[in-house]
Amino acid sequence: MLVLSRRVGESIVIGEDVTVTVLDVRGDVVRVGINAPRSVTVHREELLRELEETNRAAASASEDAVASLAARLSKRPD
Incomplete structure (x- = not known):
């Protein structure tokens, strides 16, 4: 890591x-401005982490739903 x-x-x-520019420093909070092309995605780390966790939970719930549906279908009389 470069410091x-x-x-x-x-x-x-x-x-x-x-380009990352320091805009303001107040106590332990630093405001930065980021100038980047639209093709470069910029996310706050904590929001990206939260999104990943939400996606994992949604995928897990979907897998459970699929397994439950498959079990019900296998018990269904022909």
């Missing part, structure tokens, strides 16, 4: 087309 110190108004450039 840098930046002051308000200073930026770092990632690749050729992503």
Whole structure:
């Protein structure tokens, strides 16, 4: 992991087309601005993690529903 110190108004450039700028620092909160092409997805880590957990839970529920349906269908008289 690269660790840098930046002051308000200073930026770092990632690749050729992503710029991260420190906008404000208040106590232990840092506001950053990210300038990137629309093709680059930018997510807050905690929201991405939550989305992944939600997707896993939904997939698990779907698998349970499919298994339950399959069991009911196998017991169904012809």
